[in-house]
Amino acid sequence: MKKTIVLGVTGGIAAFKAAQLTSNLIKKGYDVEVIMTKNATEFIAPLTFESLTKHNVMVSTFEKVADRSVKHVSIAKRADIFVIVPATANVIAKIVHGLADDMLTTTFLAATCPKVICPAMNTNMYENPITQNNLKLCKEFGFEIIDSADGYLACGDSGKGKLQDIALIEERIEDILHASSELKGKHVLVSAGPTQEAMDPVRFISNHSSGKMGYAIARAAANMGAEVTLVSGPVSLSTPYGVNKISITSANEMSQAIKEHMEEADFIIKAAAVGDYRVEHISNEKIKKQGDILELTLHKNEDILAYIGAHKKPEQVLCGFAMETENLLENAEEKRKKKNCDMIVANNLKTEGAGFQGDTNVAVLLQENGKEELGLMSKYELGKTILLRMLEIQANRKGTSVSC
Template sequence: MLTGKTIVLGVTGGIAAFKAASICSGLVQKGADVRVILSKSALNFIQPLTFQALSRNHVVVDTFEEKDPSVIAHIELADRADLIIVAPATANFLAKAAYGIADDMLTTTLLATQAPIFICPAMNVHMYHHPAVQQNISILQSRGYHFIDSDEGFLACGYTGKGRLAEPEQIIERVESYHTPRQDLQGINILVTAGATREKVDPVRFFTNRSTGKMGYAVAEAAIARGATVTLVSGPAQLPIPNGVNVIPIESAEEMFQAVASKSNEADVIIKAAAVADYRPAQVHEQKMKKLDGNLTLEFVRTKDILRYLGEHKRPQQVLVGFAAETESVESNAMKKIREKNLDLIVANNVSMEGAGFGTDTNIVTLIEQKGVLAALPMLSKREVADRILTEAAKKWREKQTCTLE
């Protein structure tokens, strides 16, 4: 799938730069047209001639090297790129990229490109875990940069821990899968809920929560891209509707319950990502409530527990996925919820953590099944989290079909 694709490979100044030669070679063997940019620090570890021999293209180092007067080099390269990989990406590079510094050919090209960018960090374990580095990673992830996380193991500095560059084969596989449209969910009907509900007090006031719907919409978008038939029951959200998704707009918890209940029997997989109000005002005033002296007391009553209803009415072949947005005891609360509500999978996260929860473009989640923790994911874009959820949900759905046939 990389045949004819132009991939820009940026190499920065770390000991793992020697692995970039294998990445370059592997991409060329897959049919890619590889254009290499070396930072000046990278020259201390590996020479341009190595990459020129492997890529059969000129290797760029100097921002002001303008061989073709008809174009501006970094703009032409930025426009030509179908994808950019930075491997290794040092702590210094991450800081410059996060704050928009463009002081060399690589950082200048990154600012000018519209292509997807894959970052492969490599550094000392203590540098990797430093709050400044983690913050810079979070900033870049929030802008849509893709990260191929560092491995754990023995590092060149003598320490053992996280910070080793991912293996070239792993990096190439991630890039190749990005350009390979998966259709592994064809024939599967998926029902997704997203966003917050609004519980009216009067014609001008309502109670709601901080959910923006980003996680649920990411699930719907990823599912439709992988060939599923998708119905999205959505509370009010300022997000574009993914192409091909059947959307049922709702406002209140009761409206969401009615919509979900009417569609649940048709679904093979239900992913309940919405943040539904647990309580609603006992009385909805027909006219605007006027301000009075003193305090105001409102009585609230419980809304219907949609997830519990789905768990109680779940068909044997159906897969039910819930979310647990917590601020403490995340895993224990999620395990309690998965058992009480008869879920197949629960997505748990601590919404008080930076880079996780409501309103962000990233999330940090733990996938939990009935037996226990399935996977603790690092900070990823919500689209990447959505794909991981869908992969596990589809796996469980196929297992149920196999058991039924047997």
Template sequence: MEKKTVLLGISGGIAAFKSVQLTSDLIKKGYDVEVIMTPHACEFVKPLSFEALTNHNVCVDMFDSHVVRNTKHISLAKKADVFMIVPATANVIAKIVHGIADDMLTTTFLAATCPKIIAPAMNTNMYENPITQNNLALCRSYGYHVVDAANGFLACGDHGSGKLADLSILMEAIEDALQREKPLQGKKVVITGGPTQEAIDPVRYITNHSSGKMGHALAVAAKRLGASVTYIHGPINLPAVYGADDVAITSAQELFTAVKDTYADADFIIMAAAVGDYRCSSIAAEKIKKNDAVLTLELTKNPDILAWLGEHVSAKCVLCGFAMETQDLLAHATDKFKKKHCDLLVANSLKTSGAGFQCDTNIVTIISETQSEELPIMDKSALAYEIWERLIALHHKK
């Protein structure tokens, strides 16, 4: 398969050095990377760093002999599958949004027809200045993707907005733009993931071993496929899903509330969260001391959120559940599929090597009204697309 080309435009800000690592990460993922730098960017990082990584000449001067001979700004604009300016200074943002093309970077940007991404980075006052914010709004109105700057400690010594977004977010923005087919465009998706935690006292809680990786992969895939995504998750150690509405919860009751707040107009609901079945009947106000050999906890059942959804979702909504079993996988999962009124159920066994909690891979059986389908071991990111392919097919039949 032909490599996708990512064109990076580097402008003159201190965050330019981070683009070297982004370039390296893109190369490792198999992308072809071309780089254009402004003369000011070369004061922060040298072109040689990018040339060593990409095995391409870095374009800086419009009137270099090899650039003029090949009308490089046009050839690069045609070659690029996605064009990101990173970092994008206030000056460069102002120029591109008003059609000023006075150097290699802005000229090529104006000529490019591929998806374009702006990753601003600058001093807080410059970033929050109404002129810059209006220019970023204009960028969005022209269809450019703007990766909002983060809050943090800046090189100037200030602490506030204007910090370049994390590299993981920049990478996701690029990969999101490279996903040209958007079968979920205009669809609303609600996805739950991760564990729940049920407090015992101010120190302790009941939980499970879920890492949330499967729900996270499903949310990332849904966003790339064009959906409007609400991602409801318990305590997890995973990056934010770029472009999704992030809803963090702790307990099963909080999860239930969040689901009830978002389910009504959803086209797809995926319950990938590992929801605790029980919670303490009462939570101790103070830490329980080790006075007795045995501690007895009185537990009460948590609401069955999937069953509730099965009774309340609209006829147009595709409902997907998950089942984690340790024995009789197919029998228990099929029973759950029927009782909870799911359209699809994804089941796996905790005892299968390469499947279950904390793994980057999974081995699942997908149950629908017509069949049970065993899939081979695969990365959870790849599995997410397999699941979405089947969910989209079910939605077409609704």
């Protein structure tokens, strides 16, 4: 059955972005009902949303409807989530004080589903103590705030108040709609991204890891109810909602961060592509060209996965990754045994859909009792699968069962 998203659109310049969000959600199979304030119709026509959703857009509380239902109540009852994009200072003030003087605020007050507020306004309006107090009240009432971004605003000012990126809003809506509690009470420690080993103030040695796999696992763990710590190398990804991120640069920094947090973890997932070697002497100045050959002395970095495998507690479940270009299963199984991992996620860099930079992966899960070959799937879905298998491993140790 389709999930129903009620999308409130208020009178701000960012109202046009709500049309793109609506289109994206419709393409993913959600049913979207749009409610607009009268001021919002000055920025974008209701016909735009009606064409996308195939539903009438409600503006007035007193509009006649064919089935003579109390429309604001019927929509509120069907809503799986209520999102206001953009949310002006005016509508935020009204909803936190229970004012219901139009279709949007009336339906919002009647709805009992999860509610999400996406503020967008002038910087001074956003930073005004009254607005900040109203946003605080929203949180106290249990509404989720997807906070404004910094940037150049339509009024010409620069600062906080810009509507958050539509992709992030869309991702959070889906996370809320599909949230579960399989990992409630668990602490998941994930490493992600590359490490960088400096040569001089300008150059470093690194790899092609984008961090997408580790971030997808962290997001999945948070959506499954876990407390999540993400130790991340330098990447250009947004931190998943509800995840505690620790940013590092070098392999040594990653090792220290993981050692500091592994004691409290139930599940440890090493998805980072950690550099095997570091430069012996880092130059204080930029290294100048010195002919056709540059010689560097490299020292081996600590094997973080091996350290965890040797020091993990009996109840902790450890998952590593093995990206290979040949002899995938043999090399991955050898790594699993050598590093004392409960599970290894093996993938071949040369397999289509399984590379560093993409949003998909093709993997084989190796455990002591055998292997599980998985087809092409999103990194997020693979992350969920990994976590469920780790939950099964832990349950089997305790002699209990888990429903997946």
